[in-house]
Amino acid sequence: MTTNPNLLTPFKATKADVESSSLRQISEDAFYVINEVVTRRLGHIPILKGDLHDLPYKVQRFVAEKAELMRPRGIFICDGSQHEAEQIISKLIERGMLTPLAAYENNYLCRTDPKDVARVESKTWMVTPDKYQTVTHTAPGAEPIMGHWMSPFEFGGELDSRFPGCMAGRIMYVIPFSMGPLGSPLSKIGIQLTDSNYVVLSMRIMTRVNPDVWEVLGNNDFVRCIHSVGLPRPVKQRVINHWPCNPERVLIAHRPSEREIWSFGSGYGGNSLLGKKCFALRIASNIAHDEGWLAEHMLIMGVTRPNGKEHFIAAAFPSACGKTNLAMLEPTLPGWKVRCVGDDIAWMKFGEDGRLYAINPEAGFFGVAPGTSNKTNPMAVGTFQKNSIFTNVAETSEGRYYWEGLEDEIKDKNVEITDWLGNPWKLGDATPAAHPNSRFAAPAKQCPIIHPDWESPEGVPIEAIIFGGRRPDGVPLVFETFGWHHGIFTGACLKSETTAAAEHKGKNVMHDPMAMRPFMGYNFGKYLDHWISLEKAPHKVPKIYHVNWFRKSKEGKFLWPGFGDNIRDTAVGVIPSQGSINLDGLGDINWDELMSLPADYWKQDAKEVRKFLEDQVGSDLPNEIREELESQEKRIEAL
Incomplete structure (x- = not known):
């Protein structure tokens, strides 16, 4: 030797x-x-x-x-034991890095250096x-x-x-x-x-x-x-x-x-x-x-219809577009049920039967705290009632977490609150109590609607993929793409308003292809090629859809009322016709505006999309996606 x-x-x-x-x-x-x-x-x-x-x-x-x-x-x-965690937690409490939130079981607050609060894409x-x-x-x-x-x-x-x-x-x-x-x-x-x-x-x-x-x-x-x-x-x-x-x-x-x-x-x-x-x-x-598989910025959810048939969906949304809310949806329609497999990342691989199977590679939820409440996402709130870490949120004198969106849940309006910077704060103050990108980290197994198969080694079979972003103008509530290549093209053209999860400031609509812009691991043209290559025998590729919950009226109000009523019978056609979606109980819905495709908006959008693809992907753009671009331009020109 x-x-x-x-x-x-x-x-x-x-x-x-x-x-x-x-x-x-x-x-x-x-x-x-x-x-x-x-x-x-x-x-x-x-x-x-x-x-x-x-x-x-x-x-x-x-x-x-x-x-x-x-x-x-x-x-x-590390061995992952409870004893090990208790040792570390005790030391961090002693040093002042962690503060126990006395109103909960094993919940802790942490405040960071104000210069270290978000992803640093640059x-x-x-x-x-x-x-x-x-x-x-x-x-x-x-x-x-x-x-x-x-x-x-x-x-x-x-x-x-x-x-x-x-x-x-x-x-x-x-x-x-x-x-x-x-x-x-x-x-x-x-x-x-x-x-x-x-x-x-x-x-x-x-x-x-x-x-x-x-x-x-x-x-x-x-x-x-x-x-x-x-x-x-x-x-x-x-x-x-x-x-x-x-x-x-x-x-x-x-x-x-x-x-x-x-x-x-x-x-x-x-x-x-x-x-x-x-x-x-x-x-x-x-x-x-x-x-030969996919690692994507997608939630995974199981949707069960009143007839008992369950469908698994993967959906890609940029940060702060309601991905966690959708993954933990509570339908208001009788007989419908949603169960969460994952709220952020999906690893998907075709099985021997040709179907696409997905696992959630994570064991917890790392969600944006502001805006999360019993009204907007009671399942998330139920998840982090114990064994969770809250970073850069505010704390009440009662030992409770606090952030923007919880105003209605404060029973004592005179309660003392300490903001994320450690300063006294009270309701009505101009500065935010919690950092806009403050987070909760909570074990997924504690989610009240976690799917019983969320840790299945084989994964769950995906029947549909959804892309969506925060688009205040022009983009309809929902449409089905014409096929696999058109669906990939639609994902490549995904846009959304920027969020507090990164260092960008303001509310500008930015391109976020496949909701992967900050997370792309290799040449985007090769990435699109990889998606295209998966449509081959015996693979049964899922249908692809695009949604936009965030379209606003001319008066600046959201045209769609909320996630709790987003589960509806499948409509026939690319964009559902009026009357094909049950709107009972939703109030006054301006259907024509909600589902319209303004010609001027889309013609301008088509020019901008072409410029984006030519500037950002150039010669690496697959021919199949270029053909979809040209076909869509012709359809828009005919509006």
Whole structure:
């Protein structure tokens, strides 16, 4: 048996290491030296919990390499147990990062640094050798909106300037997690390293953190997730709200071919919970492309008709367009029932019977708090009554959470409220009590209408796909696309008003193709090609629809009254004719305005769509989508 002498040399990250995955390739005949390698690389870094040598050797190597690079004061291998959570929670309460919400069971409030409150799309990168693996061949002067590219060489420099020693004085937590039901053929394994105990607690809610991951993993590969708040000790700057971060140095980088994510400087949301958008969409869409399935920004819901027949639907909406509300809908029509499988992400793969099956890869809901109430989404409220974390919301003196939209639920109008910045606040104040992007993280299994098959290893069969956005003008309530290619074209043209989930300001209508604009993992033209390629025998592709709940009248009022009455018998035709949808009990509905296609609006929209596709996708636009564009232009011209 021979050994690889390079395994025994001291580790030092170089640009060549960053550009190559060879650092992780361990031959089987070198296995016997792994303990010595790990010991050498860890040096004096103690293992505070767990036994590193019990883990698969690829994981040992990964942990040892990154520990030597980031130099934590200790390594804590998470097991996902309740005892472990209680230990971490107690420490965070003692430090002041978490505040128990006394009115609930095991609910906690966290306030972040005000500079670390949302996704930072402008600092999120895909690292590939070829630029056009990541972005399309845009028109001259057009800035790509579907992904940001960074060369491996440039990334090497960015890594070298941030990560060496970045965990000094902090604990490095090793989080084993499964995206999707543990052991499901549709699931994937990830290992996240982080120096944030808030991230540990949140990942426990949002993913399946379990020591059984090691057994399922075996010698297979896994997605490598490296995260640091970017503030080594001793800290030389003021830490606000006990929330360490480094907002000026934020970097979120993905290496798709290496199945690797590096995140630095932010402790918030999708920037740090790397199983969410980074893994479940950007990296997973690359894996899905390679393996022939779909990783999409979609809810999954089961809708049961009065005759007892259930239909499963996947739906893509940009952030804050009511996706969670729709996933947890309570129909008001007798006999109809909705059950939630997932509220944000769908992994979908065609089965042997030709049908498209979907799983929710997440284990929790990470929802926008403002606007969520017993009136708008009682199922979400029922979900987060216990075992949940609330970030950047307000707190009442009674130990309750508070945010905009809960005004009617405050019984004592004189109750004392502390806003998300820690300042006294009262009803009627001009400033918001909660940050517009404040969040709740709650276990999905607590949802009152969670589907009994939500963790089925096989997934649930998808019969329809819905695209929708927040469109105040021109776009009708609902229409069915003409077929698979037209449905893909419709998804590619998706638009919506911007939201507080990202750093964009104001209410501008922006393109958000397939609701994947901030989460695209590779060249958008190739992504469309991938969707097109799935229409082949024996695949039975679902029907595709477009909806718009947010159309307004000339007076600025919503024309459609609410989610509770959106479940209706299927209408015949592309756009339902008047009388084909039951409107009883909905009040005065201006049907003609709600379903109209204003000729001037759509002609202008057609020009804008062509410009968008030519500027943003250019020569990468598939011929099938170009043909759909031309066909739609002819139909609109005839309006």
